[in-house]
Amino acid sequence: MSSPSSWPVVVVTGANSGIGLGICQRLLVQLISKSPTDAQPHYDFHVQSKIVDGVSFNGLTLILACRSRQRGEAARDKLYQFADEQVRQHETFPGYDGHAETFRKHLTIVVHTVDLSRIQTVFRFADEVTKTYPYVSHLICNAGVASFVSINWFLAIKQLATDWIEAVTAPIYYTQEVGQLSQDGLGWVWQCNVFGHYVLFRALKAHLAKYQTSTGARVIWMSSHESNPMYYDPTDWQLTKSAHSYESSKFQMDLIAHNLDQASLQDSDGLPTRHLTVLPGVAGTNIASALLGTFSSICMFLSFYLARFLGSPYHLISAFKASISAVHLCLVPLAFLPTVDPTEFDDSDPTATVEVGVRYVSQCGRWGKEHVGTMKLMRSKEQNKQCDDLLDHCERLFTTFCEAEGRPVPS
Numbered sequence: 001m002s003s004p005s006s007w008p009v010v011v012v013t014g015a016n017s018g019i020g021l022g023i024c025q026r027l028l029v030q031l032i033s034k035s036p037t038d039a040q041p042h043y044d045f046h047v048q049s050k051i052v053d054g055v056s057f058n059g060l061t062l063i064l065a066c067r068s069r070q071r072g073e074a075a076r077d078k079l080y081q082f083a084d085e086q087v088r089q090h091e092t093f094p095g096y097d098g099h100a101e102t103f104r105k106h107l108t109i110v111v112h113t114v115d116l117s118r119i120q121t122v123f124r125f126a127d128e129v130t131k132t133y134p135y136v137s138h139l140i141c142n143a144g145v146a147s148f149v150s151i152n153w154f155l156a157i158k159q160l161a162t163d164w165i166e167a168v169t170a171p172i173y174y175t176q177e178v179g180q181l182s183q184d185g186l187g188w189v190w191q192c193n194v195f196g197h198y199v200l201f202r203a204l205k206a207h208l209a210k211y212q213t214s215t216g217a218r219v220i221w222m223s224s225h226e227s228n229p230m231y232y233d234p235t236d237w238q239l240t241k242s243a244h245s246y247e248s249s250k251f252q253m254d255l256i257a258h259n260l261d262q263a264s265l266q267d268s269d270g271l272p273t274r275h276l277t278v279l280p281g282v283a284g285t286n287i288a289s290a291l292l293g294t295f296s297s298i299c300m301f302l303s304f305y306l307a308r309f310l311g312s313p314y315h316l317i318s319a320f321k322a323s324i325s326a327v328h329l330c331l332v333p334l335a336f337l338p339t340v341d342p343t344e345f346d347d348s349d350p351t352a353t354v355e356v357g358v359r360y361v362s363q364c365g366r367w368g369k370e371h372v373g374t375m376k377l378m379r380s381k382e383q384n385k386q387c388d389d390l391l392d393h394c395e396r397l398f399t400t401f402c403e404a405e406g407r408p409v410p411s
């Protein structure tokens with residue numbers, strides 16, 4: 001029986017829909033089972049492949065961090081119902097030992113509101129969480145926005161004609177609004193995807209560090225196949241001049257997650273809080289809903305199924321399947337994750353990239369069976385400097401917001 005002091009307290013941003021809701025459902029399916037399959041290191045990239053015991057918890061606090069209380073509460077009700085159905089199923093299994101009911105008894109799902117585009121609400125959210133729960137074991141930085149406004153049909157036809165699977169995996173033909181600002185006066189996409197999550201992590205950092213069980217605390221950063229350094233201009237770090245703010249914001253998240261992880265591994269007194277990057281593959285969610293009517297949505301889903309059938313490993317399509325990488329990274333013992341030996345940057349060519357880490361990606365076979373794969377995280381000396389600068393900007397802005405609120409700046 002796991003001790004209540006080790007039960008996970010998981011924060012999921014954007015938990016009311018799409019992949020965020022998929023992560024919550026998948027986490028429930030996994031933990032209601034006594035032997036969560038997503039915790040097992042049975043994929044090719046693990047350093048060992050022996051079966052892991054003991055990744056079983058008898059309780060969970062799941063914090064749905066949503067910008068709308070109403071949508072959050074609807075998701076919470078749905079998740080409780082879903083958990084009850086799962087328990088009922090387990091009760092019918094031969095040799096059932098009561099774990100599912102015990103877990104359900106100790107399952108708490110709560111909604112706390114946060115709007116990442118308003119830093120004041122991020123602080124309020126962090127205060128509520130730190131006052132109410134003894135620690136946070138996992139922070140899943142999932143919520144995301146894109147300011148897609150239209151489809152550039154010329155580019156769409158060109159990309160579809162040259163590489164149509166890439167065109168439905170990492171499309172380059174969405175036109176995005178340039179210069180959209182948040183209520184705080186910062187780049188809107190940048191604040192929702194990057195800075196809001198950075199502030200959330202900083203405000204919860206000490207609370208994450210309190211989770212000193214064998215698994216240690218984890219921050220999961222939600223990247224994308226669309227993450228692309230090509231579009232990133234470091235002088236426009238708030239992405240207000242960028243016509244590709246979404247791709248650039250995901251690239252910034254990759255940069256930040258890796259550097260925070262390195263810093264945490266070097267500086268932590270106790271077990272370090274790990275920062276891990278996941279890609280959900282492609283799922284049909286609301287993220288591009290501004291662009292799609294009924295007909296184009298149907299075409300989109302058909303093209304996803306066709307891409308998968310023709311061999312694309314990234315068309316998970318359902319949010320539940322797409323969330324496998326995030327849930328796996330929540331549960332798998334860290335000892336099983338691959339490590340990358342540090343490689344020196346090439347001083348003679350600051351733009352030359354070397355492998356610095358790993359991103360974890362949801363994948364599936366032709367018939368949709370999901371698993372987790374890896375992608376190399378490449379970095380050049382120049383990008384490393386861009387990341388240091390970006391983290392400086394984030395930290396300075398974080399300090400400014402703390403001071404404006406009359407809050408001490410946490411270490």
Ligand SMILES: NC(=O)c1ccc[n+]([C@@H]2O[C@H](COP(=O)([O-])OP(=O)(O)OC[C@H]3O[C@@H](n4cnc5c(N)ncnc54)[C@H](OP(=O)(O)O)[C@@H]3O)[C@@H](O)[C@H]2O)c1
Pocket residue numbers: 013014015016017018019020065066067068071114115116117118141142143144145192222223224225279280281282283284285286287288
């Ligand atoms: N779908 C894919 O194929 C795909 C591929 C790669 C990466 N991703 C990433 O996966 C993540 C989830 O996206 P999704 O596809 O599930 O999209 P989605 O269905 O649009 O869900 C986005 C979630 O984020 C929330 N959110 C948006 N702005 C917010 C804010 N300012 N404060 C707090 N919450 C906010 C939304 O809340 P509301 O319901 O209130 O709007 C919603 O719950 C994103 O980071 C996205 O970049 C998705």
